Amino acid sequence: MASVADHAYRLMCKKYGAALVVGEMASSKGMFYSDRKTAELLAVTEEEYPMGVQLFGSEPDIMALACKKAAKFQPQFIDINMGCPVQKVVTTGSGSALMKTPQLAADIVKACVDAVDLPITVKIRKGFDDTCINAVELACMLEEAGASAITVHGRTKRQMYNPPVDIDIIKAVKQAVSIPVIGNGDVATPQLAKEMYEKTGCDLVMVGRGSYGHPWIFEEIDRYLTDGTLLPSKSIDERLEIMLEHISLICQFKGERQGIRESRKHAAWYVKGMHGAAKFRNACGALDSYQDVLELVRQVKACNPAQE
């Protein structure tokens, strides 16, 4: 997830049970022009393995070149984004706009597959809008073009992130292709993960926003799928400890100044649901130093005394 799933976030998700992580999407054009910031998005560390990086773009030859450059960062696969609904991306014909140009989408996959010796996977949506619901046809074309796996977010571009996910379209894609299919959308509890597996037959489940301020969701899901156990909710103290661990990592990788700025949204996600959360949300937005974070933790604890 762009601006969310950075190195620190991925390490937290891995530590708390994620089987596989993917980097924030990076522009193929940025790669082409050797943009330094874009290259930072592609950095991969062995601790994060198994890990893939994600590229977006709309020109097969530039995407192929970007894959070659991305391969140097040693990801274990390269994912192509065909689901991003952001206007800036869509107007260039990239991201979810590719749902409307399936032949170009297939040409991109073929060019990337030919360019590197790594699995090329693709993330798609249900379709572009109500008049263009084509995840099944597109998935078949992408498989034919050489894609190794497909993630389906069960909403159209027009639906952005809100209406309930269409589970049936994920099931239909799974039935139509023989490569692995990853189900995505609204998986925020272990029960919903199980439902995604059972109702769609998908091979893996992808969790996005359900991991906000809750990276241990992956071990909760894992345990539930393994033996039906719903792990007890973490205490406020445990949650705050994990938040501190996360923010320390962000600061370690990005420096305190930038790190704390980027930690504000994470802090707000961690304190969500705690007593006084509305008040603390504002305090999160004003965090300026690690010391402020420690003070926030002190105040949240004072407002949320430990239960015997």
Ligand SMILES: Cc1cc2nc3c(=O)[nH]c(=O)nc-3n(C[C@H](O)[C@H](O)[C@H](O)COP(=O)(O)O)c2cc1C
């Ligand atoms: C802030 C934000 C950033 C995202 N960035 C990406 C991205 O870079 N690449 C991608 O494939 N999907 C991205 N997504 C979409 C998510 O991966 C996921 O498909 C979507 O949020 C639905 O899953 P969820 O309900 O589990 O969050 C992003 C979503 C959000 C909310």
